[in-house]
Amino acid sequence: MARPRKFEEDRAVEAAMRAFWDAGYEATSTQDLCAATGLGRSSIYNTFAGKHELFERGLRHYMDERDARLAELMEGDLPIREKVRTVLWWAVEPDPGDPAGCLVVNSLVELGPRDAKIAELLRRDNDKRVGIMRAAIEDARTRGELDAGKDPLALAHFVTATVSGLQVAKRGGAAQATLESIANTALDLF
Template structure:
């Protein structure tokens, strides 16, 4: 019995996501995608129309997965400083099974300046993450965990700018000690 097409498509999107995450959009060839997904060139184009379509699906998958994990953490019962610490440490001590860096950050740098469709997708994702973080910071501030004079939106921007910097620094070869030092310094803001 043949596997359902949806299963194959999900598996291919996951594999393509990791290929794009590792090498970037431009550097990932159709042959690389064939090797990563196990699909032939015609199967990729019959299923996904274009490399850009497959990339968009892969980027959406990445964003959806990361945002679900972030939302679960931010809606939990930990104090806000512990929530922020966890987010910073995700960047300072990434899963060793994952490619270095962040597909969102890489895409912002590589594609957003010249691809309005991807730029808009990234903007909406950024807004979503900021809202998740801002809500958690506001809740922490209302519980007295954060100085009332601190602006929750500014703090949310700061956390994500720091995470972005950590991801870029990791991709640039900084070691774990340097990344942890940056994360600890950022955590002092809270």
Template sequence: MARPRTFEEEAAVEAAMRAFWRAGYEATSTQDLCAATGLGRSSVYNAFAGKHDLFRRALRRYMDQRDAALIELMDGELPIREKMAVVLGWAVAPDPDDPDGCLVVNSMIELGPRDAEVAEMLRRDTELRVGIMRAAFEDARARGELAPDKDPLELARFVTATVSGLRVLARGGADRAALESVARTALGVF
């Protein structure tokens, strides 16, 4: 008979997510995961079938959290320019308790070219985010907030790429003024 788990699995995934976010997949050792989650090595392997499985779970958690916030914002009543200011603001001034950068962007760079399973997760997530924003841009255009010649799909891709670029700049040590200047320039599109 298997022993019952004596830990909160979602809390462990959250802690692992932050460890991977800080250091990346390769640089996060099993020992780092044990320290972050408070689990022993055997518990990590018994509960998650190893580092890669735990990483996928952590990445999925990260994507789900970010996508839920984006959906809530895009479904709200703010004008589209204000919605985009919020989205860009998330990249310019993230929660101070969060590691620098973005787990999705970091994973695209580190694992995307060589891990087909993770690359597919990332592709689907990008497609989802672009779709969420595209729908918001279509609604904004129908309300007259955007010029009829503004393509909602192109705008959604542009915002996605700009946010990714801002996250890379932040991870590379860019200061707040540099990030704000990029965001201001991007907002000029709207």
């Protein structure tokens, strides 16, 4: 019995996402995508219309997964300090099976300045993540977990920027102790 096309597409998008995450958009060739997905060149172009569309689908897939995980955490019952610590440690101690860094951050640096469509997609994703964090921080402030004078939007932007910085530092080879020091410094605000 043949596997459904949707399954094959989802598997190919996941495999391509990981290839782009590891090497970046420009450095990932069509041949690399063929090797990663198990598809032939013509199948990639027939199914996805090309490298850019496959990249965009992979990036959206990555963002959807990460945003869902963030939303689930932020909507949970943990104190805000534990929620923020968890988010920071996702960058400090990522899944060992994942490529270094973050596909969103890598794409922002590589493509953001010259690909308006990807830049807009990344901006909307950043706004979504900041919004998720802001809501959790506002709730925590209302419950008295944070000083009433702390600005939830500024804190949400700060945590998001810190996570991005940790991702870049990790990809650049920063020592584990350095990453932990940065994360603990950020955590002191909570």
